[in-house]
Amino acid sequence: MDKSSLKYPVQVDLENCAKEPIHIIGKSQAHGVLVVCDRTNLNITQAGENASEYFGIPVDELLGKPLSYLLKMPFLAPGFDEDSLPQEVEVNRKKFLVLAHISEESLVLDFEPLTQVQDPFFFQKQLTGILNKFQAARSLEELSSEAAKLTRKMFGYDRVMIYRFDEEWNGEVIAETKNDDLESWLGLRYPATDIPQQSRKMFLKHRVRIIANVYYTPVPLKPEISPVTGKPLDISRSSLRAVSPIHIEYLKNMGVGASLSAAIVVKGKLWGLIACHHQAEKYLDFYQRESCRFLAQMLSTEITLHETSSLLSHSEQTESIRRQLVAQMKYHDNIVEALSRDTVQFLELLNCSGGAIFYINEWELNGQTPGKEQLDSLLNNFIKKQSKSLFWTRNLSALFPEAEEYKKTASGLFSLKISDNKYILWFKPEVVQVVTWGGNPQNKVFYNEEEQRLSPRKSFEKWSEKLTGFSEPWHELDRNTARALRENISHVLLTRQRREIEALNEKLIEANRELELFSYGLSHDLRAPVRGMEGFLKILREDFSNPLGSEGLKYLEMSAGLTQKMNDLIDDILEYSRLGHIERVEKHEVDTTAMLKEIFELFNLSANFPSARIEIQEELPPMWGNRRMLFQLWSNLLNNALKYSSEKEAPVIEVGKTLINGRSTFYVKDNGIGVDPALREKIFETFQRGVGSKFKGTGIGLAIVKRIVEKHEGEIWVESEPGEGSVFYFYLEPQK
Numbered sequence: 229m230d231k232s233s234l235k236y237p238v239q240v241d242l243e244n245c246a247k248e249p250i251h252i253i254g255k256s257q258a259h260g261v262l263v264v265c266d267r268t269n270l271n272i273t274q275a276g277e278n279a280s281e282y283f284g285i286p287v288d289e290l291l292g293k294p295l296s297y298l299l300k301m302p303f304l305a306p307g308f309d310e311d312s313l314p315q316e317v318e319v320n321r322k323k324f325l326v327l328a329h330i331s332e333e334s335l336v337l338d339f340e341p342l343t344q345v346q347d348p349f350f351f352q353k354q355l356t357g358i359l360n361k362f363q364a365a366r367s368l369e370e371l372s373s374e375a376a377k378l379t380r381k382m383f384g385y386d387r388v389m390i391y392r393f394d395e396e397w398n399g400e401v402i403a404e405t406k407n408d409d410l411e412s413w414l415g416l417r418y419p420a421t422d423i424p425q426q427s428r429k430m431f432l433k434h435r436v437r438i439i440a441n442v443y444y445t446p447v448p449l450k451p452e453i454s455p456v457t458g459k460p461l462d463i464s465r466s467s468l469r470a471v472s473p474i475h476i477e478y479l480k481n482m483g484v485g486a487s488l489s490a491a492i493v494v495k496g497k498l499w500g501l502i503a504c505h506h507q508a509e510k511y512l513d514f515y516q517r518e519s520c521r522f523l524a525q526m527l528s529t530e531i532t533l534h535e536t537s538s539l540l541s542h543s544e545q546t547e548s549i550r551r552q553l554v555a556q557m558k559y560h561d562n563i564v565e566a567l568s569r570d571t572v573q574f575l576e577l578l579n580c581s582g583g584a585i586f587y588i589n590e591w592e593l594n595g596q597t598p599g600k601e602q603l604d605s606l607l608n609n610f611i612k613k614q615s616k617s618l619f620w621t622r623n624l625s626a627l628f629p630e631a632e633e634y635k636k637t638a639s640g641l642f643s644l645k646i647s648d649n650k651y652i653l654w655f656k657p658e659v660v661q662v663v664t665w666g667g668n669p670q671n672k673v674f675y676n677e678e679e680q681r682l683s684p685r686k687s688f689e690k691w692s693e694k695l696t697g698f699s700e701p702w703h704e705l706d707r708n709t710a711r712a713l714r715e716n717i718s719h720v721l722l723t724r725q726r727r728e729i730e731a732l733n734e735k736l737i738e739a740n741r742e743l744e745l746f747s748y749g750l751s752h753d754l755r756a757p758v759r760g761m762e763g764f765l766k767i768l769r770e771d772f773s774n775p776l777g778s779e780g781l782k783y784l785e786m787s788a789g790l791t792q793k794m795n796d797l798i799d800d801i802l803e804y805s806r807l808g809h810i811e812r813v814e815k816h817e818v819d820t821t822a823m824l825k826e827i828f829e830l831f832n833l834s835a836n837f838p839s840a841r842i843e844i845q846e847e848l849p850p851m852w853g854n855r856r857m858l859f860q861l862w863s864n865l866l867n868n869a870l871k872y873s874s875e876k877e878a879p880v881i882e883v884g885k886t887l888i889n890g891r892s893t894f895y896v897k898d899n900g901i902g903v904d905p906a907l908r909e910k911i912f913e914t915f916q917r918g919v920g921s922k923f924k925g926t927g928i929g930l931a932i933v934k935r936i937v938e939k940h941e942g943e944i945w946v947e948s949e950p951g952e953g954s955v956f957y958f959y960l961e962p963q964k
């Protein structure tokens with residue numbers, strides 16, 4: 229939204245009060261005068277209409293004049309982002325204290341009539357007194373009551389209260405001192421709407437605020453819109469800023485004539501207020517307000533200290549329980565047992581009266597809890613619907629009506645999700661409380677005929693309410709503890725899972741080893757009968773071919789071919805198994821070029837692959853490894869290259885060495901059928917063939933090659949373009 233269109237609304241009522249832009253209210257209280265200058269040249273741009281009353285000069289005369297016209301004395305304007313100290317000035321022989329600050333392009337000056345000048349010694353004594361009293365207090369109650377007494381003694385209000393906010397921003401009067409004729413408000417609660425959010429924000433920023441006279445007439449700033457920026461001026465930092473009409477009405481209804489509020493801030497959050505009421509009008513000058521700010525500051529510090537130390541001792545206790553639970557989880561196989569049936573139980577982590585663990589469809593209940601069926605419904609219909617893994621409430625039945633049935637045991641619920649089928653729940657019983665409100669909180673508003681708007685409640689008569697369905701609250705420490713426990717449990721579960729996977733893996737390796745031994749044994753035992761068959765088939769062919777005729781001979785040839793294939797398979801399986809059993813490879817230097825030549829001679833290229841052209845790079849480096857294995861490695865790769873390019877018109881096989889990632893890498897390149905990209909990894913496994921029966925083979929060759937490369941601590945891979953050819957790369961560990 230364009231900020232310039234934001235103007236203080238003509239009418240503010242309770243409907244828009246939470247959004248009321250009190251920072252641009254455009255009016256001041258009447259116990260001083262607001263004067264605003266253009267910060268660049270110190271010409272007066274705006275002033276309060278009560279200027280003539282205090283200065284004897286009408287506003288219109290001031291507007292456009294330099295500041296010196298009013299002050300007739302040098303004035304030290306504050307720097308860009310820091311406030312200057314208050315300065316004493318004289319206007320028409322009247323003394324004022326000027327508080328100056330910068331707001332956007334303007335210099336804002338609060339002129340407050342100077343009453344009597346404070347004796348600095350008195351001021352110092354007061355501050356030391358505050359310090360001593362606070363340090364002697366032993367409990368929060370003592371501290372608050374001391375703070376109330378001190379404030380009243382120092383500033384003389386009719387009633388001083390220490391007001392504390394709860395989690396929902398309702399306030400409770402936790403300490404009070406007052407005139408005897410006033411009724412006590414100690415222990416009363418006030419609904420959150422009494423101090424709306426933007427007022428709480430202002431308190432957090434400006435800390436001390438006085439309303440000198442509830443029955444004042446607000447003084448308009450003239451002109452309302454700043455001529456410098458063309459927008460309403462932000463006067464949120466001015467101590468003279470006028471008060472929201474709603475708040476004024478609220479105070480009037482309460483019978484208050486003047487007020488002072490000072491923020492109590494703990495760990496950056498508005499903890500409460502020192503709230504002072506006076507029946508008649510009452511003004512505190514700047515120095516007194518500073519003393520009050522100091523007092524509130526000291527009180528804030530003491531409360532922080534107090535809360536921190538009680539939190540520390542409590543968290544040490546829960547830490548040691550959690551450590552014990554972790555130890556139990558390491559000791560027990562069953563996590564649920566570890567958490568709920570050993571010396572220390574998960575219940576003790578949080579202050580509660582019962583708890584339940586849901587672990588893979590089973591409930592484990594401890595202490596006072598709802599029944600299992602009720603818990604099933606609570607889990608499925610409520611807890612699982614929460615978006616966060618931590619959830620807590622002290623008023624479960626308000627959110628999940630079914631819980632009304634068991635509110636006595638479980639008005640308070642704290643749930644922790646470990647994973648989709650694992651939850652831990654803690655319960656707190658209902659604590660029936662009688663809460664007394666300062667006026668019926670349900671009647672926050674009524675319609676005011678005269679003002680024609682909604683108004684704050686008129687009656688502040690005590691209104692007691694019996695609170696049912698509530699438990700004691702959960703605390704921040706509970707959240708931290710639960711989070712830490714979840715980490716612990718996940719860690720234990722993960723470690724367990726890892727161990728289980730490792731054990732499974734070992735079993736698999738063992739099973740594989742057994743299978744290999746079995747196939748080795750089988751192949752070994754098959755060898756003799758197959759060789760026998762081969763022999764007999766040979767005799768049949770040589771000596772008994774005549775009676776068979778051509779048809780019979782064809783079948784005989786086919787049988788011989790199949791026995792040959794069986795033989796090859798048996799040889800390959802035995803070789804593959806043999807390699808698996810070799811623990812250490814005896815290595816020597818091996819001449820690569822000589823070995824390649826030997827292999828190609830054995831292949832009898834001119835007879836078997838007459839059209840193939842072989843190109844071997846010159847001066848190939850030697851290899852470091854087991855001669856027999858390396859011979860097998862190259863033979864298999866070259867045999868494949870020749871085999872799978874044999875259908876090409878002009879097969880070309882290139883063998884060479886290149887540098888890849890700084891490693892000397894051999895390659896065998898062919899222009900054959902290539903490898904399907906989906907099979908690039910698979911072809912290195914046993915019995916994985918990427919081709920049909922068109923090419924002979926057992927599907928074990930590359931598995932043997934891979935084993936050999938691995939035994940030499942190297943790597944092998946293939947790059948290929950189907951239909952265009954393949955390149956097999958491998959490197960071995962170099963000689964050390």
Ligand code: ADP
Binds near residue numbers: 868912919930
């Ligand atoms: P095979 O006995 O089937 O050749 P290998 O283990 O040596 O068994 O090879 C496995 C599979 O890899 C082959 O069936 C084939 O599909 C593919 N292959 C191996 N080398 C090549 C190559 N140079 N060109 C194309 N495909 C190849």
